[in-house]
Amino acid sequence: METTIQTLSFISHLSCSSCGNSHSAYQPQLLSACCQLPLESQYEYQPLSKSILTGRPGNMWRYRELLPVLADENIVSLGEGFTPILNLQNLAQKYNINHLQLKDEGQNPTGSFKARGLSMAISKAKEFESEGCIIPTAGNAGVAMAAYCAKAGMKATVVMPRHTPKAFREECYWYGADVQLVDGLINDCAARAKELNADSSLLDVSTLKEPYRLEGKKTMGYEIAEQLNWTLPDVILYPAGGGTGLIGIWKAFKEMQQLGWLPQSIKLPRMIAVQAANCQPLVETYFGRQANCKQYIGKPTIANGLAVPRPLGEHMMLRVLLESGGTAISITEQEMLEGLQELGKNEGLFVAPEGAAVWMAARKMVDAGMINRDEKILLLNTGSGQKYMENVEGMYI
Structure with missing residues (x-):
């Protein structure tokens, strides 16, 4: 029989993302025991007014009750969250276009949205007394994990492709991480991480292999609603590699309906998953050109975070697209460069190539009549362009 723990968190259990089977939220978990697929945190929704947010710090921990950390002393934070929504x-x-906005996740600690998920994952690792963590990464997630492990006083092993821009590698070294370079993409890094961690001495915080990075990423959804005065856009375009943010934002909208923070009758946004043409497994599956991504082979892209050929959460992303009435679209390398230049020259924003991809996807979909010019469009830029200088150097159009 489980002991009841007194906590600010409303978390009740974890559920399998495929079959729904329940798993304990009070002991370390990776994939579900039943289906070997990602677990999702579930909450016991108690009466909670939006007014509790008044006066709380402007970071993601303002939604404390809807996050899985049980004790405040285990929170490992560098001030992540509450990034601005900018009018373009x-x-x-x-x-x-009548309504065009961008949420700039490049303004997070370590320069990307990965700060949210890794703050949460490392906080839970600390809560479960892990000695350290290991991660296969395309760049930003490794940097974030290294930083939060340093803050928590934990070991960090980062496994990244050898072609990852130098800025990502160097930052990991400065945080004191053990950096392992691998020939190939993130799936090759995952295989190497498994070899390095054969004794399971480190917690593997790969995308969706543990339940808590998703909970950090979902705070983007809470912020979108709060920053837009409890209204929502008509359409959200999100750069989907591993897809945790896409899944998390949708999860947040559903949770806010349960809480009464959003009305049950509110029209939720269409979610658009944007991928790189060089690595578009979700697009191929969504349009029926393959059964699933398990055999997909991708190529490198200047948008390192989109080079995820076999995302573990593919079934979860497809569910979001189906439930929201959304779709998936891919953008070429040349289009990303054009998007970088347009956002830079017209809006003074130097975004990650992933952010440029979502802008170009919006432009193409408006031109094609897939998004109405009167609709409220929100773009997600997931990181700072500074980290990608090596990828795009000298490629001005």
Whole structure:
């Protein structure tokens, strides 16, 4: 019989993302025991007014009750979250779009949205007294894990492709991480991480292999609603590699309906998953050109975070697209470069190539009539362009 723990968190249990079987939230978990698929945190929704947010710090921990950390002393934070939503008036005017906004996750600690998920994962690792963590990464997640492990006083092993831009590698070294370079993409790094951690002495915080990075990423959804005064956009475009953010934002909207923070009758946004043409497993599966991503072979892309050929959460991403009435679209390397230049020259924003991809996807979908010019469009830029200088150096169009 499980002991009841007094905590601010409303968490009740974890459920399998495939069959729904329940798993304990009070002991370390990786994939579900039943289906070997990602677990999702479930909450016991108690009466909770939005007014509790008044006066709370402007970071992701303001949603404390809907996050899985049981004790405040285990929170490992560098001030992540509550990134701004910016109005892109110049591009909107140029392309005759009425409502165009961008949430800039590049303003997080370590320069990307990965700070949210890794703050949460490392906090839970600390809570479960792990001695350290290991991660296969395309770049930003490894940097974030290294930083939060340093803050927590934990060991960090980062496994990344050899072609990862130098800025990512160097930052990991400065945080004191053990950096392992591998020839190939993130799936090759995952195989190497498994070899390095054969004795399971380190907690593997790979995308969706543990339940808690998802809970950090979902705070983007809470912020979108709060920052837009408890309204929602008509359409959200999100760069989906591993897809945790896409899944998390949708999870947040559903949770806010359960809490009464959003009305049950509210029209939820269409979620658009944007991928790189060089690595588009979700696009191929969504449009029926393959049964699933398990045999997909991708190529490198200047948008390192989109080079995820076999995402573990593919079934979860497909569910979000289906439930939201969304779709998936891919963007070429040349289009990303054009998007980088447009956002830079017109809006003064130097975004990650992933952020450029979502802008170009929006532009193409508006031109094709797939998004109405009167709809409220929100783009997610997941990181700072500074880290990608090596990828795009000298590629001005």
